[in-house]
Amino acid sequence: MAKILVVNKFYYRRGGDCIYTIDLVGLLQSHGHDVAVFAMQHPETLQTPWNKYFPEEVKFGLGTSSFKAILRPFGTADVIQKFNALLDDFKPDIVHLNNIHSQLSPVIAEVAHGRGIKVFWTLHDHKLLCPRYDCLRNGTICEQCLDNLHNVVKHKCLKKSYIASFIAYFEAKKWNRDRLEKCTDQFIAPSQYMLKKMKSGRFTSPKITQLYHFVDExxxxxxxxxxxxxxxxxxxxxxxxxxxxxxxxxxxxxxxxxxxxxxxxxxxxxxxxxxxxxxxxxxxxxxxxxxxxxxxxxxxxxxxxxxxxxxxxxxxxxxxxxxxxxxxxxxxxxxxxxxxxxxxxxxxxxxxxxxxxxxxxxxxxxxxxxxxxxxxxxxxxxxxxxxxxxxxxxx
Missing domain, CATH: 3.40.50.2000 (Glycogen Phosphorylase B;)
Structure with missing residues (x-):
């Protein structure tokens, strides 16, 4: 039985990605897999044997922790250290990623890949294609960043702020398609729509598999x-x-x-x-x-x-x-x-x-x-x- 490490930035019933992550952990465990979890600390985080490895919570906005929050999307030492410690202890065969950008960052995919661990990534939003996650600009659908990432700055897509948009731009530049493909064995698209969208973003077709989400009967x-x-x-x-x-x-x-x-x-x-x-x-x-x-x-x-x-x-x-x-x-x-x-x-x-x-x-x-x-x-x-x-x- 494969040992599987499931990763999501939050680990409580917050949204669809979190519900999927929690249900996935339960499903894998029900089939006899040894499963660990990696997420960010949060007051509502579910208790697991692995919580001690979770990096501290960061909040995006004004405040004393704002500088740390700005750095976190690019891959910070605390996340790398905590993740490596978990890998040393748990020794997974597979790392299954979900929503990781910003609060954890794709640096964990590189860390796992660098250690010879297979990496799979279920896609819950458009972050790999759009710096602001949702392909929206002023409430309307926009896909300009598929051709030129600088549009996120031009249109101040993040919080109508040049600063926030510049951060999102540099994050997308760092975690670009080529870099993400090198450290991910397979992207899992939950719909045919998302499969086609990833291909339109020039992700390599053999690297993407379509698989609808599931429910716990x-x-x-x-x-x-x-x-x-x-x-x-x-x-x-x-x-x-x-x-x-x-x-x-x-x-x-x-x-x-x-x-x-x-x-x-x-x-x-x-x-x-x-x-x-x-x-x-x-x-x-x-x-x-x-x-x-x-x-x-x-x-x-x-x-x-x-x-x-x-x-x-x-x-x-x-x-x-x-x-x-x-x-x-x-x-x-x-x-x-x-x-x-x-x-x-x-x-x-x-x-x-x-x-x-x-x-x-x-x-x-x-x-x-x-x-x-x-x-x-x-x-x-x-x-x-x-x-x-x-x-x-x-x-």
Whole structure:
């Protein structure tokens, strides 16, 4: 059995990359692998036998630690020292990277590769292609940095700041495609969309494998598939998630919408709703609460306005037997079979979204069949077999 070191900058249930990382550790352990974890310290970090190796937390912004935060993306001595100590102790056969830029940096890929350890890297965002992670500029999709990295400075893409944008530019220059390919045995793209995007960024095709994310089937037990009269949105309340467009579309619709999540747009959105009795803000919820809310919803809406690498919320909903109305952007449409698992609409198009909500409300789906099909397609056992094949082809 291979010894596997799983790496992500955060190790608590913060976002999709963190949930995937935690579930991956559990999956590998359930199959008898000896698994270690490397992440950054944080008050919410899950306890593991390896926490003593985690480098201290850095926060990006003004303050006494700002200088250390500026240096961290380029590979600092404390990260290298802690990572080497873990490698010495654990002696992994494989290092499986996830989100590592900025707080940990790709220096750990070079360290592992330099010691003859195989390195695999699951991609959760566009950081290898875009210095600001999301291929957005002023709220619209932008891919200019695929041709010229200096555009990140020209347009002040990071926090509308020349300083922040210069740091992102130099980070991207240091961790360029050639350097990353040399220390990575295989990049794992969670969608066909991301596979094509990596190729358009001139990453070498044989270095990239497509493999959809997975779900832990145990989390989807005891679902009765009885739906109630509401639909929902689950996610961060921020501009790129499209929730403002959703609010605009539902203003005149007589259907109950439950919004789960928190974020910078929350107060503005609550004001915009203006006591609309058909819209309810529920705030942040635990997985068990989300499972109940999404499981009983007639459908969920994923109205993203950025190129999502895949869309974990949509995948989770499908495995609960809940259809998805998703924006035709990024990897989201790959999860939706029109008429069977949901529908799609043109991202940012308020009228199209409104019409499709009405159609979804009046449509009929076989919820149990949808859950059964999705759990089989995205289940952990199938994922494990495919992941082991990827490992073996490079080991």
């Amino acid at each position: 145990k989390k989807y037990e005891n679902v009765d598939y009885k739906k109630e009269d509401y639909y929902c949105f689950v996610g961060r309340l921020s501009p790129e998630k499209g929730v403002a467009t959703l609010i605009e579309a539902v203003a005149q619709l007589p259907y109950k919408l439950k919004i789960v999540g928190d974020g910078p747009l929350k107060e503005e959105l609550i004001t915009k709703v203006n006591k609309n009795a058909f819209v309810e803000f529920l705030g942040f919820k635990s997985w068990e609460e989300v499972k109940t809310i999404v499981g009983k919803a007639r459908f969920i809406v994923v109205p993203s306005e950025c190129n999502e690498v895949l869309g974990l919320v949509a995948l989770e909903a499908l495995c609960l037997g809940t259809p998805v109305l998703g924006a035709r952007i990024g990897g989201i449409p790959e999860l939706i079979e029109e008429g069977f698992s949901g529908m799609t609409f043109e991202s940012r198009d308020v009228e199209d979204l409104k019409v499709k909500i009405e159609m979804m409300w009046n449509a009929r789906f076989d919820y149990e069949a949808l859950a059964e099909y999705s759990l089989q397609k995205y289940g952990s056992e199938s994922y494990y077999r495919q992941l082991m094949n990827i490992y073996k082809q490079s080991v």
